[in-house]
Amino acid sequence: MNPDTPFGPQGLTQIIEGNPVATLVIDAGHRVTHWNRACAILTGVEAAEMLGTQEQWRPFYPKPRPIMADLIVDGAMESAVDQFYGGKFRRSGVIDGAFEAEDHFPHLGADGRWLFFTAAALKDETGRTIGAIETLQDITARHRAEAALKESEERYRELSRTDALTGLYNSRHLQECLLQEVERARRHASPLSLLVLDADHFKRINDTHGHLEGDRVLQALARTIGNNQRRSDLAFRYGGEEFVLLLPQTTGAEALVLAERLRREFAAQEVVPEQGEVIRCTISIGVSQYQPGESPRDFIRRADAATYAAKARGRNCVVGAD
Template identity: 65%
Template sequence: MYLTNSGGQISLSRIFDGNPVATIVIDSEHRVIHWNRACAVMTGVPASEMIGSRDQWRAFYPDPRPILADLIVDGAVESKVDTFYHGKFHRSELIEGAYEAEDFFPAFGDHGCWLFFTAAPICDDQGRVIGAIETLQNVTERHRAEEALRASEERYRELSRTDALTGLLNTRTLWEHLLHEIARAKRYGRPLSLMVLDCDDFKAINDRFGHLEGDRVLIELAALIRACERGSDSAYRYGGEEFVILLPETAATSAMQLAERVRARFAGIRLPLADAEAISATISIGVAEWRPGEDEQTLIRRADEAVYAAKHRGKNCVVLAE
């Protein structure tokens, strides 16, 4: 077939070959009749290996299977297309009988690539399908940009929920989770406990060793809290040197045992300094079990009061709230 202008005839083959969009054309017998230069560059398979063959799958897949153009030639029943492109395709809004799809091809390039491809029927004057044309576009950079944006948004959400120094959840997140856990404990009649931990004489540590070393103490305490957490527990930095551990499905007795374990382990930690000296610190812990009808502020206040009681008892101890 030719197009005609004042300079003569131009074959459609030349038009296809000069098209910057990778293009494949197959006939009604699934034989490749056009495999343009852009397609050869994209797939790494020259046209000489494809023209006249039914091996178009070889450029895209490790095993024989139809490409989208093959499905168009076979009638493009949607359920059949779904077999090969489940969740990755839709009908074209521009071309009747055509489909569009997007998929990842691991064999393309150094790290694989994402391709957006459209396949449409080629019909004769009577409307009979005599072949199909498929175009392919590399959309890898778009996918990478979208993934980077999603990662950035997730990182922003994470930063908005966590404390920058310790990596524990922050106070705002504590109140959200505490409301949820109290509602759950009330609904199902399950126990819920909470402990508040306060680093003893923290101002003296900062004054003697400096704020950077004080931060090391808090980071070490946060790491210990994470190590002692159980699967359902969650930990928060509540204030400067105060921390909270929320303990769903936990009665006061078990919470006291966990608190004592955290207290004892932290008391045994020594943080070495450059001059062979080491920093040691202790914590006072208040434990409170939720009472039916109690709101989140009252629960936290009772645990705080238990911390103050622990301070008055000489620090480095655990007190259960009245």
């Protein structure tokens, strides 16, 4: 270390080298004057490779660009810092003129690392900036823990609104979505339709073939629905052998066409049990289009009533609600 540099005094060197936090210092010419052992461990780059160079960017970025300390030396204002760390930085609440930030460095280490770093100016007795000091802390473990927690929470939310047997949404989530879609239809004066589908003679299937085969029939129906729904459509297991398909931006006439396609495709399906005869099942479908001013309960009630009407007509048919 050259003792004639602005940061050469033995005391400062000992303080920086003894700091367990990764620390680097650059002078007014953007040359590295200090690169402590903790910084070498964090970056995988030894001090001997960095001291006296202007390559402080090298462990962090694939090509030359300022690090936070460089911006401090240049007297950076917030607009300049924002150019390189937009949305990731803030002014330090402890040190005047200092900035701190969190960022991900994909080129640091084998899998990239998240760092929290702070940079502050070093000034002489006249107040002139003669360099900058930057500290860096590895917060990768914290970020990974937060990401894992967020993923776990999202998985729990998904499970709480999903029917375990069919993978479709459950009836509780239907109530939430129905309110939202009705409100959207009201606000934008857009069409909204709804199908209620009920498996015909399902009790007979359970009694004859057993509940496991009955479950396979319901799963087959769920797949038929899933294969025909658009990305904007929402499918639910309403309860037992009853299903609901919510169709935003869809008129009653369009919903009737879809309902007929579902009825026809499911009637042609075969569920093959491990033993016994092939199981065929049909569905009765009621269709309603939202009417301005009606409640979500009345909207679904009309489709439900149309399903019962389809049952009364002999099943395996589609009926539009009045």
